Amino acid sequence: MYRQNIAIFAVVAAACVLGANAVNVAQHSAKAEVAPIDVAGFQVVPATRSQVPNVGLDFCPTCISFVQQSIQDLIQIIANGGILGGCQALCTMLPNKIAAEVCNVICDIAGIEGFIKVLGMVDLDPFYACELFTVCHTTDDGSAKFSNINVQPNPGHTGQTLDVSADLTVFNATGCGEMVFAIQDPEGNVLGNAQTFGSLQPNKYSINLQIDTTPSQQQGGEEWPAGKYEMEFAVCQGECGSHHPHSETYDVKTTTFSLEE
Numbered sequence: 477m478y479r480q481n482i483a484i485f486a487v488v489a490a491a492c493v494l495g496a497n498a499v500n501v502a503q504h505s506a507k508a509e510v511a512p513i514d515v516a517g518f519q520v521v522p523a524t525r526s527q528v529p530n531v532g533l534d535f536c537p538t539c540i541s542f543v544q545q546s547i548q549d550l551i552q553i554i555a556n557g558g559i560l561g562g563c564q565a566l567c568t569m570l571p572n573k574i575a576a577e578v579c580n581v582i583c584d585i586a587g588i589e590g591f592i593k594v595l596g597m598v599d600l601d602p603f604y605a606c607e608l609f610t611v612c613h614t615t616d617d618g619s620a621k622f623s624n625i626n627v628q629p630n631p632g633h634t635g636q637t638l639d640v641s642a643d644l645t646v647f648n649a650t651g652c653g654e655m656v657f658a659i660q661d662p663e664g665n666v667l668g669n670a671q672t673f674g675s676l677q678p679n680k681y682s683i684n685l686q687i688d689t690t691p692s693q694q695q696g697g698e699e700w701p702a703g704k705y706e707m708e709f710a711v712c713q714g715e716c717g718s719h720h721p722h723s724e725t726y727d728v729k730t731t732t733f734s735l736e737e
Contacts, residue, residue: 522679534674535581536612536652541672542578543602546570550579550595562588582609603652604720612674614651614722620676620711621645622729627707631734634700635690638733642709644681651675651722653713655683662703670716683709689735702737706730 553569566588567579583591586609594600594608606612625642632638644655656670689700708730710716714723 521682521684522677536606536674537672538578539582539606539609539611540602540652542575542582543605546572546575546579547595547600547602547605554592554595563591566591582606582611585609585611601715601718601720603654603714603723604718606652607714607722612652614713615649616722617648618650618676618713618724618726619647620650620726621647622709622711622727625707625709625729625731627731627733631736632689634702634735634737638687638689640683640685640687640707642683642729644676644683644711646676646678646681649675649677650711650726651713653711653726654716655709655711656716657685657707657709659687659708660706661698662701662705665698667698676711700735702735704732704734706732 549570550566553566563580563583567576567583570576570579586594591609594605597605597608603612607614621644623643623645626640628639628641629636630638640657650673652672652674653676654670654672656668658666658668660666691697691699708728710728711726712718712724713726714720716725717723
């Protein structure tokens with residue numbers, strides 16, 4: 477595991493997806509700062525599409541993204557008395573038109589009283605919120621495992637783009653969750669990113685992404701120093717590391733790669 481005993485399943489990874497400046501990672505009593513890492517082609521593709529049932533449009537990832545982006549605006553609107561006209565009046569007060577439309581759909585599903593009750597909960601993560609809205613669904617017997625994690629070229633050189641691949645076998649259908657990964661550089665700096673999913677059906681999935689190791693020109697950005705790097709993948713139901721009901725870590729796998737000057 478990482479030098480600071482940091483595991484990716486404790487990443488509040490959704491904040492990485494949204495491009496937050498930094499997110500907290502906690503593994504037991506240890507804490508560190510995780511910077512979002514820019515990746516290209518982060519895809520999770522079923523190896524055999526015919527084995528995946530057609531379950532229709534999954535609104536769950538949209539709900540999670542909406543809560544991540546709009547929860548503070550909604551709390552402020554509610555605090556200022558913006559609930560007098562019901563769901564439509566509340567949601568149309570959001571500054572973004574698309575967010576307002578998504579808000580109205582979710583609020584209609586949950587009902588205005590249920591919607592407000594969920595938003596007023598302390599220590600609320602977006603996955604749990606959407607479960608309470610009954611937009612996202614969970615299961616008690618989901619099962620998934622990683623294998624064949626590979627980084628090429630390895631060793632690489634600072635400034636190269638690295639191709640990262642892995643397989644994920646889903647044995648039993650999962651509920652809503654996220655697939656996240658983190659990299660710790662030789663100096664102990666941690667980078668992370670993630671992909672949200674509404675459900676993964678039993679199948680074998682191919683995971684592919686590319687990482688640009690060009691040193692950042694921004695102050696405090698990743699410099700990609702030469703040396704050994706730790707990489708960790710995790711797949712979870714709910715938010716990875718969450719203590720809320722039905723949150724579960726299905727699997728965590730690690731690998732290493734090296735960069736040379």
